[in-house]
Every structure is written in C-alpha cells, then in structure tokens.
Amino acid sequence: MLVIIFNYKELVAVHMADVLVSPAVGGVFWIVSAYLTAKSSAVLKKSDDTGKTALMGVLAAFVFASQMINFSIPGTGSSGHIGGGLLLSIFLGPERAFLSMVSILAVQALFFADGGLLALGCNIFNMGFFPCFIAYPFIYKKLSEKIGGTKGIFWGSLIASIAGLTMGAFFVVLQTAFSGITSLPVNIFLLLMLPIHFAIGAVEGFATAMVVIYVYSKMPGVLTESETESRHKEMKRAVAVFALLALVTGGLFAWYASSSPDGLEWSIEGVAGSAELEAPRSLLHSFSALIQERFAPLPDYAFKNKATSENMGTTVSGLVGSIITLTLALALGMFFRKRNGRP
Amino acid sequence: MRLKDLYRTEIYDERSGTSFSPIVLLAVTLVYTVAVVSFDRYQTFRMLPLAAYPIFMGSFACVSGRDLFRKILTVLPFVIFIGIWNPFFDTTRTEYLGIMISMGWISFFSLILKFLLIVPATLIMVAATGFDGLCRTAASLGLPDVLVTQLFLLQRYIRLLVEETHNIVRARVFRGGKITIANAGNICGPLLLRCLSRSERIHSALMCRGFGGQLYHKYGRENRLSVHDLIFVLAWVLFFSMVRIFDMPIIIGDLIVGCVF
Numbered sequence: 001m002l003v004i005i006f007n008y009k010e011l012v013a014v015h016m017a018d019v020l021v022s023p024a025v026g027g028v029f030w031i032v033s034a035y036l037t038a039k040s041s042a043v044l045k046k047s048d049d050t051g052k053t054a055l056m057g058v059l060a061a062f063v064f065a066s067q068m069i070n071f072s073i074p075g076t077g078s079s080g081h082i083g084g085g086l087l088l089s090i091f092l093g094p095e096r097a098f099l100s101m102v103s104i105l106a107v108q109a110l111f112f113a114d115g116g117l118l119a120l121g122c123n124i125f126n127m128g129f130f131p132c133f134i135a136y137p138f139i140y141k142k143l144s145e146k147i148g149g150t151k152g153i154f155w156g157s158l159i160a161s162i163a164g165l166t167m168g169a170f171f172v173v174l175q176t177a178f179s180g181i182t183s184l185p186v187n188i189f190l191l192l193m194l195p196i197h198f199a200i201g202a203v204e205g206f207a208t209a210m211v212v213i214y215v216y217s218k219m220p221g222v223l224t225e226s227e228t229e230s231r232h233k234e235m236k237r238a239v240a241v242f243a244l245l246a247l248v249t250g251g252l253f254a255w256y257a258s259s260s261p262d263g264l265e266w267s268i269e270g271v272a273g274s275a276e277l278e279a280p281r282s283l284l285h286s287f288s289a290l291i292q293e294r295f296a297p298l299p300d301y302a303f304k305n306k307a308t309s310e311n312m313g314t315t316v317s318g319l320v321g322s323i324i325t326l327t328l329a330l331a332l333g334m335f336f337r338k339r340n341g342r343p
Numbered sequence: 344m345r346l347k348d349l350y351r352t353e354i355y356d357e358r359s360g361t362s363f364s365p366i367v368l369l370a371v372t373l374v375y376t377v378a379v380v381s382f383d384r385y386q387t388f389r390m391l392p393l394a395a396y397p398i399f400m401g402s403f404a405c406v407s408g409r410d411l412f413r414k415i416l417t418v419l420p421f422v423i424f425i426g427i428w429n430p431f432f433d434t435t436r437t438e439y440l441g442i443m444i445s446m447g448w449i450s451f452f453s454l455i456l457k458f459l460l461i462v463p464a465t466l467i468m469v470a471a472t473g474f475d476g477l478c479r480t481a482a483s484l485g486l487p488d489v490l491v492t493q494l495f496l497l498q499r500y501i502r503l504l505v506e507e508t509h510n511i512v513r514a515r516v517f518r519g520g521k522i523t524i525a526n527a528g529n530i531c532g533p534l535l536l537r538c539l540s541r542s543e544r545i546h547s548a549l550m551c552r553g554f555g556g557q558l559y560h561k562y563g564r565e566n567r568l569s570v571h572d573l574i575f576v577l578a579w580v581l582f583f584s585m586v587r588i589f590d591m592p593i594i595i596g597d598l599i600v601g602c603v604f
Contacts, residue, residue, distance in 0.1 A: 051546060114418055176425070210527040
C-alpha cells in the first residue's frame with residue numbers, strides 16, 4: 001500500500017490545477033494570497049534588510065533543484081523529497097520563505113504547467129501559508145526550542161511538515177468541493193487525501209530534518225540568525241485573521257461534509273448502498289465494492305435507434321462548426337505571422 | 344518530474360516574441376481561462392471553439408507543438424486522477440452523441456477538454472511574452488519589488504543549481520552510493536552550504552554594483568498600449584463572450600450543413 005501511495009504521490013501532490021477551480025474560488029484565494037504577499041513585502045520593506053535578497057533567490061532555486069532528487073525509502077520501493085516551505089522558513093523566516101514559495105509556485109505554474117494561472121492563489125495559500133505561517137512558527141519553532149539541539153530540529157521538522165502538508169491537502173479538498181468540479185464525495189476525497197499527505201509529510205519532514213541537522217552540525221550560526229521579522233505586529237494580525245478564517249471555514253466544512261454526505265453539489269444516488277457510506281468503517285467496503293461492481297467503461301453503452309438521426313445531425317453540425325472555427329484560427333495565426341515578417 | 348525535464352524549456356528559449364504587449368497577452372489569457380472554467384461541468388463540444396485562441400497564438404508565436412504536448416503530458420495524470428472518480432459517483436444515464444452514457448463520463452471528458460484548452464494557452468502565453476516581459480509587466484501592475492527581484496533571481500539560478508544537483512547525484516551513483524532518505528543530509532546538505540556561501544558572494548557582487556533592493560529598471564513603457572493591442576483584446580473578449588453565450592459550433596455547423604445540403 002505504501003508503495004502505491006508514494007509512487008503515485010506526484011499525482012496527488014497538493015498542486016491544484018486550473019480545471020479543478022471555479023472562477024469564484026480561484027478569485028477568492030487570489031485575493032487572499034495577494035493580501036498575504038503584499039503584507040509580507042511591506043514587512044520586509046520596513047526591515048530594510050537587502051542582505052538576504054540573494055539568499056532568498058538562491059535558496060528558492062535550491063528547493064526547486066533538490067525537490068528533483070527522489071530519495072528512496074528503504075524497504076518500501078518508493079521515494080520522497082525534501083519539503084520546500086518548511087526548509088525555507090527555517091533558513092529565511094516566515095515572510096521571506098512565503099515570498100520564496102510564491103516565486104517557486106509562480107515559476108511552476110507558468111513554466112511547467114504545474115498548477116495554473118487561476119489556481120495560483122489556491123496553491124500559494126495551500127503550500128505557502130500553512131508551512132510558513134502556521135507550521136513553522138507554531139510547531140517547528142516551539143518544538144525545536146523546547147526540546148533543543150538536533151533532537152528538537154528532528155521532531156520539529158517531522159511534526160511541522162506533517163501538519164503543514166495535511167492542512168494544505170485539507171484545503172485542496174475544500175477548494176475542489178466548493179468549485180463543484182468533481183463528483184467525488186467529500187468524505188471519500190478526504191479519506192483519500194489526508195492519509196496520503198500524512199505519509200508524504202512524514203517523509204518530507206524526515207528528509208528536511210536530515211538536511212537541517214547537517215547544516216546545523218557544520219554552521220550552527222546560520223539557524224540562530226535566521227528570522228527576525230515574524231515579531232512584526234501587522235503580519236501577526238494578518239496571519240491570525242486568516243488562520244482563524246481557515247479554521248472556521250474548515251470546521252464548518254468538515255461538519256457539513258460529515259453530517260450530510262450528499263451535501264454540497266454531489267449526489268451519490270445510484271452508488272451501491274448509500275446508507276453504508278455514512279459510517280467510516282463501511283465506507284472502505286462500499287468504496288471497494290463500488291470499484292469492483294461499477295468499473296464498466298461505458299455503462300449501458302448502446303446506440304439508440306430512435307432519435308439517432310436527429311442527434312447525429314446536431315453532432316455533425318457541432319463538429320463541422322468546431323473544425324471550421326479552429327481551422328480559421330490556425331490560418332489567421334499563420335497569416336498574421338507572415339505579415340509580421342516571420343517565417 | 345525528472346531532473347532532466349527541467350531542461351525542457353525549449354519553447355521559451357528561442358522565443359520569437361510577438362508584437363503584442365505582455366500585459367495584453369496576460370489579460371486575454373486570464374479572461375480565456377475564466378471563460379473555459381466557467382462552462383458547466385457537463386459541457387463539452389460547446390467550448391471547443393475556444394481552442395481558437397491557443398491555436399491562433401501558438402501558430403502566431405511559432406511555439407513548437409511537440410514541446411507543448413510533452414509538457415502537457417507530464418501534468419495530465421493529476422487531472423485524470425481527480426476526474427476519473429466522476430464516472431463512479433455520477434452514474435445517471437443520458438444520451439450523448441447518440442450513445443447512452445453516464446453523466447460522469449461526460450463530466451470527465453469535459454474536465455480533460457478544459458485541461459487541454461487551458462494548459463497550452465498558459466504555456467504559449469509565457470513563450471510569447473517571455474519571463475522577463477511578464478515580470479516587468481507584473482511589476483508595473485504593482486507586484487512588490489521584493490517579489491519581482493526574487494522571481495528574477497530564481498529564474499537565473501534554477502538552471503545552475505539543477506546542474507549542480509545533477510552532478511552530485513551522478514557522482515554518488517558512479518561511486519556506487521545509494522540515494523536513500525537517510526542520506527538526504529549528506530547529499531543536499533553540502534549543496535545547501537554551497538548555496539549559502541554563493542548567496543554571500545552574489546550579495547557582495549550586487550552591493551559592489553550599487554544594489555538597492557531592486558534588480559531591474561522601470562521604463563514606464565510596459566503598460567503603453569498600441570491600437571493593435573486594443574483590437575486584439577476587444578476581438579478576443581468578444582469572441583470568448585460569443586462562445587460563452589451562444590452555441591457557436593451548432594450555429595456555424597447548421598449554417599454550413601444547411602448551405603451544403
């Protein structure tokens with residue numbers, strides 16, 4: 001099972017795609033992320049410390065590059081990589097780490113189609129806000145200070161990474177649910193996402209701890225001088241407001257999802273034993289039964305004789321219309337390119 | 344994503360660019376994305392005419408279709424993973440193109456179609472405007488200086504660090520060492536230490552050149568629009584609205600089919 005989880009982790013990584021987000025949800029999270037970005041930038045501007053500008057750029061590139069290395073996990077046949085947001089927070093402090101994450105996610109969305117323009121706000125919130133402003137200051141810092149030394153770094157990284165990733169995954173479910181794109185019931189989606197991200201978080205936390213401990217053993221000074229900005233009142237207030245909002249929305253959503261499995265926009269009518277779906281224990285049973293029984297590529301696949309001619313007429317018209325429009329677009333593009341003096 | 348995939352940025356390298364302002368391309372692509380996403384989850388062929396935008400821009404800006412296809416393939420699995428559940432949970436039957444099919448398969452098809460419409464459009468937009476152009480436009484629109492500088496630096500150092508990471512991994516594999524999670528510190532740690540010292544060198548070099556927190560100059564030309572730009576925006580927004588409001592494929596198809604037969 002673990003092998004499957006980790007081999008497919010790239011598929012379920014918390015990057016939201018444009019197609020999974022409705023304009024309203026995408027817009028709301030764009031505004032939230034833009035606000036957090038503006039606040040973080042304002043805090044950095046006030047601190048007027050350009051000494052870490054180069055460090056931010058190089059460390060973001062480091063996170064980008066190091067996430068390409070897949071460390072194998074002995075005995076499982078699967079792999080994992082270091083966690084970006086938490087590592088950046090440890091070395092740069094929350095505000096700089098958040099802005100670095102924004103830059104990484106923007107490059108991923110624009111260059112690698114990982115995410116998208118509309119979903120960028122969601123991705124920044126899920127992968128930037130939680131690790132940098134929640135997991136780092138409230139979990140990593142507290143734990144590493146309390147336990148101290150390499151043990152503190154280890155437990156802090158592990159737990160903060162798990163917490164950050166799980167919260168992000170929860171918000172992926174929430175954003176997809178509010179967008180109403182998939183028919184996947186919320187509770188099943190949660191059941192799919194949370195355990196997987198818990199496991200991925202543990203691996204990322206472990207890898208991050210190894211790297212931070214290595215650097216700590218060679219250059220202990222780097223970690224102690226890292227963050228100074230998080231004490232800023234303004235930023236603290238903004239973070240507190242969003243954390244509270246996230247908590248309330250998440251809480252209401254979880255309550256709603258659990259109290260009415262058919263809630264939001266989904267209908268699981270026709271799914272084998274909808275009553276069974278309400279209890280978490282029988283959920284897995286009905287889920288596996290569902291896959292076994294219902295895995296038919298095209299249920300009731302058959303051509304209807306009646307009204308076929310009428311429908312086929314509409315289909316032909318639709319296809320002809322589409323092909324003509326698209327051919328015209330291609331021809332126009334080539335025409336204007338030639339007019340622009342290019343081959 | 345594999346290490347070597349990062350080098351697959353060919354479509355941005357030999358960018359011939361377009362005569363349109365980056366801000367115009369950014370705005371039209373955003374409107375286009377919203378137009379595609381705003382279609383109902385069971386709509387399929389109705390949104391197909393919207394593909395005219397990426398096809399037009401792709402052929403206009405000479406973007407290689409093969410490279411686009413390769414990039415799209417790397418991200419397709421995630422959307423399939425999310426969408427493939429629709430047929431299981433949305434089993435209401437309906438007639439579609441003369442076939443009895445469950446609504447879930449229609450919404451799955453719709454999701455994939457939306458993905459295939461949006462992703463190429465974004466990639467073509469970046470290929471046509473260039474990273475530099477986009478960052479300058481974003482800066483002129485009010486993106487904080489610190490973030491713009493960060494984006495410029497990140498873009499410059501990604502390749503360098505990927506190359507270094509690649510060398511470390513190769514060296515370790517050649518010596519017969521394993522890349523396991525327990526060795527994460529020994530593999531990434533030295534690289535991180537080198538990054539820290541590199542950033543100090545970069546900072547000193549920047550300071551020597553009079554760095555004051557901003558890596559670029561604002562020319563004030565970024566937001567200047569020509570008549571061509573305005574016509575481009577208006578034409579596309581009009582087209583997107585028409586596709587959104589009317590069933591264009593049927594209207595054009597009926598017209599042609601009616602004329603021919």
